[in-house]
Amino acid sequence: MKEKILHRLESVTKDSNEGSSEDSEDSAESSIDNDDVIRALLQSPTREETRSHEMGSSDVSGSSSDADDVEEDNAGSANTKKGVLVEDEEYKVQHATLQTFKEYARAVGYGWVVALVLLDMLQQTVERGSGVSLTRWTDDPQLGNLTALPADSEQRARLNNYYLAVYAGFGLIHAVSTLVFKLTQEMRQVVVARVLHNRMLSRVLRAPMRFFDTTPVGRIVSRFSSDLYIMDTELSDTMAWAVNSVIGIVSKMAIICYITPFFVLLIFPIAAVFYYVQVVYVPTMRQLERFQSKVRSTIYSFFSETLGGAAVVRAYGVQQRFMVEFQRRLDLSSSARFAWACCGQWLNVRMESMGTVVVGAVVVSAVTLRDTMTAGMVGLAVSVALDMTETVRHMVRMVSWVQTDIVSVDRVKEYSEMTVEADWRRGETTPKASWPEHGEIEINDLALRYREGLDLVLKGINVHIKAGEKVGIVGRTGAGKSSLTLALFRLVEPARGTVRIDDLDTNDLGLHDLRSRLTILPQDPVIFAGSLRMNLDPFTHYKDAEVWESLKYAHLSDFVSGLKDQLDHECGEGGENLSVGQRQLVCLARTLLHKTRVLVLDEATAAVDMETDDLIQRTIRSQFTHCTVLTIAHRLNTVIDYDKILVLDKGQVVEFDSPGQLMDDPHSVFHHMVKKAGLLAKKPS
Numbered sequence: 001m002k003e004k005i006l007h008r009l010e011s012v013t014k015d016s017n018e019g020s021s022e023d024s025e026d027s028a029e030s031s032i033d034n035d036d037v038i039r040a041l042l043q044s045p046t047r048e049e050t051r052s053h054e055m056g057s058s059d060v061s062g063s064s065s066d067a068d069d070v071e072e073d074n075a076g077s078a079n080t081k082k083g084v085l086v087e088d089e090e091y092k093v094q095h096a097t098l099q100t101f102k103e104y105a106r107a108v109g110y111g112w113v114v115a116l117v118l119l120d121m122l123q124q125t126v127e128r129g130s131g132v133s134l135t136r137w138t139d140d141p142q143l144g145n146l147t148a149l150p151a152d153s154e155q156r157a158r159l160n161n162y163y164l165a166v167y168a169g170f171g172l173i174h175a176v177s178t179l180v181f182k183l184t185q186e187m188r189q190v191v192v193a194r195v196l197h198n199r200m201l202s203r204v205l206r207a208p209m210r211f212f213d214t215t216p217v218g219r220i221v222s223r224f225s226s227d228l229y230i231m232d233t234e235l236s237d238t239m240a241w242a243v244n245s246v247i248g249i250v251s252k253m254a255i256i257c258y259i260t261p262f263f264v265l266l267i268f269p270i271a272a273v274f275y276y277v278q279v280v281y282v283p284t285m286r287q288l289e290r291f292q293s294k295v296r297s298t299i300y301s302f303f304s305e306t307l308g309g310a311a312v313v314r315a316y317g318v319q320q321r322f323m324v325e326f327q328r329r330l331d332l333s334s335s336a337r338f339a340w341a342c343c344g345q346w347l348n349v350r351m352e353s354m355g356t357v358v359v360g361a362v363v364v365s366a367v368t369l370r371d372t373m374t375a376g377m378v379g380l381a382v383s384v385a386l387d388m389t390e391t392v393r394h395m396v397r398m399v400s401w402v403q404t405d406i407v408s409v410d411r412v413k414e415y416s417e418m419t420v421e422a423d424w425r426r427g428e429t430t431p432k433a434s435w436p437e438h439g440e441i442e443i444n445d446l447a448l449r450y451r452e453g454l455d456l457v458l459k460g461i462n463v464h465i466k467a468g469e470k471v472g473i474v475g476r477t478g479a480g481k482s483s484l485t486l487a488l489f490r491l492v493e494p495a496r497g498t499v500r501i502d503d504l505d506t507n508d509l510g511l512h513d514l515r516s517r518l519t520i521l522p523q524d525p526v527i528f529a530g531s532l533r534m535n536l537d538p539f540t541h542y543k544d545a546e547v548w549e550s551l552k553y554a555h556l557s558d559f560v561s562g563l564k565d566q567l568d569h570e571c572g573e574g575g576e577n578l579s580v581g582q583r584q585l586v587c588l589a590r591t592l593l594h595k596t597r598v599l600v601l602d603e604a605t606a607a608v609d610m611e612t613d614d615l616i617q618r619t620i621r622s623q624f625t626h627c628t629v630l631t632i633a634h635r636l637n638t639v640i641d642y643d644k645i646l647v648l649d650k651g652q653v654v655e656f657d658s659p660g661q662l663m664d665d666p667h668s669v670f671h672h673m674v675k676k677a678g679l680l681a682k683k684p685s
């Protein structure tokens, strides 16, 4: 057990080192100002002390001031909600409540929880029982002196065997119950972690875009890594230890009270001291652990930033300044560590004192009752009392760890219960396999906002795009061009209005049905780590010949055939071993392979050179002749010969006509844009 605790202590430190869960991500989100941390360090005990006074006995961890924190936080965020993109989750999910324990117990299964507690009680009873059996053995008058039963008598041997068998019986039951307990606990632990993981994963994969807008990736990764790790490996152990120590203390008290009844009088004062220690130590320690890892994570972020910018640091000759700053952060971390160690010592002193009082009380009672107590009983009472201190200390630590670890359940639960996007499929409105056959798009009064409380970014768009038309979407930055394409794919649900494609209202369709029938070539080419073939045809729907054909049209076949592994060429993470232009061409090949009637190009060529841009545009013109193409253009020359130009401004349509017509009108916005770009001479005939 001690080894486990030591291991746990190390892992607490290690977790912190690794920038555990929220803390590392906190540092990623914003680098923490040292002064803030110092201020927090200085202020936290006061707040926690206040909290400890306010805590009710039945309140396992939630508390009024926790609630205050949350309320304060909510009030704060409500005030600034509109302007805040990433919400602070610090206090929202930092303290567990009784509800969290219930949630965890529900995931484990109430029946299993009861079974585990009963098994634990059995273990403790057996442990105490074996102690009592030893007492009986040593106190047996027939064995106590050789005059009662001679050393070599058969009866003495039988009696010894009897006690030995009883002791061995207790040992056996203890071993079996421990084995069953451990097996059950581990099995349930795996099941719970799997259930909670799957629940969370299914929600996160289907989370709406606003979730990803407002949630840093680090936060999501931390829920799937450290929070699940805690549930996978630590939580059930710490809980088992906490329950085990509580039952242990009760059973030890019962034994001591049975042997020395005077001890009953001491139970209440001891309980009061214990309660005091518990409410002061647990929250303080928890907070100090958080601060430690928070401060430590600032060291790591500073260190990695300095490493990353080492060339600049040297170029400006400011190594000394960075070293001083680093040492200052180290000092800060040591201060937090020192406070943490002091807190541990504070507990040790109180526990040792309490232990001394308990042992002293037992010894005094034994002396007082010496006429009625046997030596074996006194021995048992003293040994149990000596053990009590360690058990109580252990319990305090375990309760503290449980309260820290259980927060992970809350965090995972939060993601497991979030709202998800609309249904992926809607049986009653599943479109025909050939939909959209023509690619006619009718947008009526389309309004869109990214999140509740934000302003509309599209304000009543009305556009009718005929089948097969090539439409260039232009407008100033922030005009709503990308938002319009997101609305087509329902990545953001419209606030009002409809988009009809070939007479089907896209709002009625399942999201998967809708998105799989449209194609988008985004600005940032998305390449996954894996083979080129996997990137082109992830679901292996197409034959090699078709894949090669798409590569040919994407002007990539020469490049790919020159590769050693050809289609099996490893693309590396994010396509790191391909140039940006090549990545964009791979995406184009993917689009060509999965050709649909409606194609959206969202500034697809913004990051490539003119030559690649030209290649892509030529391919689009030749290969998507019968498709409806919507192109968000940053270079006007790419759309100047399109059928129509849609000019957006502040979320509204300001012009929608053929480029020729618009350029003929000297008052049109498009005319001005073209003029500014020096393309007036290129007017299409």
Ligand SMILES: Nc1ncnc2c1ncn2[C@@H]1O[C@H](COP(=O)(O)OP(=O)(O)OP(=O)(O)O)[C@@H](O)[C@H]1O
Binding pocket: 213, 450, 451, 454, 457, 475, 476, 477, 478, 479, 480, 481, 482, 483, 484
């Ligand atoms: N994820 C988002 N959350 C909240 N608001 C957003 C989000 N994305 C864009 N906006 C806002 O919506 C408005 C329209 O943005 P959008 O990206 O559609 O413009 P755009 O015309 O495509 O601009 P650009 O040419 O710079 O890409 C802007 O005011 C922008 O601030």
